[in-house]
Structure formats: C-alpha cells, structure tokens
Amino acid sequence: WLEEQVAQCGYCQAGQIMSAVALLDEVANPSDADIDNAMGGNLCRCGTYPKIRSAIKKAAALKTAGL
C-alpha cells in the first residue's frame, strides 16, 4: 500500500485496507472484477482506485510467494 502510495487524504483508507485484506483472505489472485466487487462498498473521493487495484495485486503476489 505504501509502495504504491495509495493514500491521498486518507479518509477512506481504513475501510479500503480492511476490505483488501478480507478479499485476499478469500481470493489468492484476484482479478480486476474481483477487486472492483470487493472494494465496492468503499468510496474514495480522491479517486485512488487504480492505485488500490495495483496495491492489491502486488500484495496478492507477495502473499502467494509467501512473503
């Protein structure tokens, strides 16, 4: 999350991260659609959605690699 510099104002980030962790507990290698579906309940007024998607994919790869 930090490497992708997802957060801007930070207001939505707690919910975004909780949803991302819950997604990765359920889906090891989420697709864009999986991510969009899982994150749908969190609105980001700063429009960080592309960075959120990148951060989740990077976290999924690290988790799959056991890191």
Ligand code: FES
């Ligand atoms: S980072 Fe500002 S609302 Fe999401």
